[in-house]
Amino acid sequence: MGISLFGIAERNLRRKYFRSIAIALSVAVVAGTLFSVTTVMESVELSLKRGTARLGADLMVVPAEYEQKARAALLAGEPTTFFMSGDLLRRVRNVKGVKTAAPQLFLQSASYACCDVAEARLIGFDPEVDFTIAPWVKQRLDRPLGPKEILIGREVTYDVGGVMTFYGQEFTIAGYLELTGMRFLDNSIFMPLDTARRMIRESASKAKQTLTVSEDQISTILVQIDPKYSPEQVAIYIEHDIDGVKAVVSEQVISSVRKQLFVLLRSILVVSVILWVMALLMIGVIFSMIVNERQREVGLLRAMGARRRAVFGLIMYEASTLSIIGGLIGIAIGGGSLYALRNVIRTSLNVPYLWPEADQFLVIIVLCLFLAFLTGVVAALYPAFRSSRMEPYAAIRKGE
């Protein structure tokens, strides 16, 4: 058994248990806040990107007066229905810069006896031309959907092969979409347009509640553009050529969310910086105290041959150990509360939400740990330096 500087440092940390814990916890608060904020930001960013990638549409054409509702539906999956004439599809296809256009019809399941799932969005798509859902059906299903078959979003809590009833009709679940992070897609039920139209027609006789949507109506037209044009350009062409519609640019929806979140982030960031400065000051003061009351011991160590560097290292080792422990605690608590509050966060931010991917998560953790480490190091730097520079005899006399 030898005796090392690290051994001495660890004894010192255990000596004043409560004080060590106080230091670690103040670092934990800073690291935890930062970790939570960046994790939320990263996840939101990621799920927005993934969601729109899955949506696959550059533009979404909706009735002009429903633009806000359409955005809300797209981003937060808020239940809305709106309709416009199916004729518009042909006109949109003729607009300059439009490569493909596919209609979708949004229906809402009523909250009483008619349907198994209340308040679910039913999305009718055209299997011939749809480029958001249809490709998925081809890849994973390898056959067209039958007249009594539906697809479900990943968060609809039913199993493949199960049966769901909507407006008096039974449907078999043929498959589900991958998780996208967008509630608009994850909580919806998908069926071919023909199936949806038949359900509407027959709702008069089969369901307690009748759907009143006429044959040619659709809710939205999803547009893929010719890469020679920008989405903004094509949106202007569409709005110019066709009265009464609005072309929502998917990217812009995301950037507006980014802007909102940026405001939120900034205020949390200000709080984090204040917390950090406070933690720095507090730990700095505590370490000055620690160094002061241990000056005599430092003098004794110097007298028996400890170099300045060793004394400095001893104090820095204590500080960085505490702050890394604090950082780990903070990240654990931050991660735990994010997990516990994930639904609250999702609804209050009003955006789709997922955990960041593993490698990004790791980067966030490493960065937060590094900041925690830095906190201790910066706070203890001056006390450690001063202590190590003191003349041994003066140091030894100090405690007398």
Place this chain on the structure above:
Amino acid sequence: MIEVKNISKHYQAGGQAVHAVNDANLHIERGEFLSIVGHSGSGKTTLLSLMGGLTRPDSGTVVIDGVDLWSISDDELSGFRNRKINFIYQFASLIPTLTALENVMLPSAFGKWTGDTEQRARELLGLVGLSDKLNSYPSELSGGQQRRVAIARAFINEPEVVLADEPTGDLDEDTEAEIFNLFRRFNEEKKLTFVLVTHSRELAAKTRRQVRMTHGVLTEN
């Protein structure tokens, strides 16, 4: 072995200059056993810490084994202390978080040492009569026991010079005699140079050479 030349150290206390050590000269041969006597506040501890390189003199030089302590770097001086010099302090000087055994071994943390330090620490603690207290913390030891741990620690690096400041201050007569014999044994067997500050005339009388401090002035007795 030790060459103290025209060394002075003063302190500023309450607007007044205190000449703790005033132009002291001292030559000590290798293996000498020397005692320093003097009234309280006459500058004995200050002289000892000047000789051990713990505090920088206002003027004068200290040369040990051909090395001028205040002309080498702080790192070199630290290493020099670690290898060649050891101290026994007038006051409690153990690290409270370490056991008796660990306290004795502590100097080995600061240098490249060969040999079994722990074995040697056990032997030394045995020599000062503390074989049964190896794993006790300072707070669990009496004042005299703590002092004996500090004494054991002073020999852990097999130093060439030991500077002892009233090392037997709080020991009973019998223990004092035992410890003094131990000092003499190390002094004789290992050719160790020993400087002993003491208030006890009896103890001083047992050493071959005595010097006296009076208001910072050093005189041969």
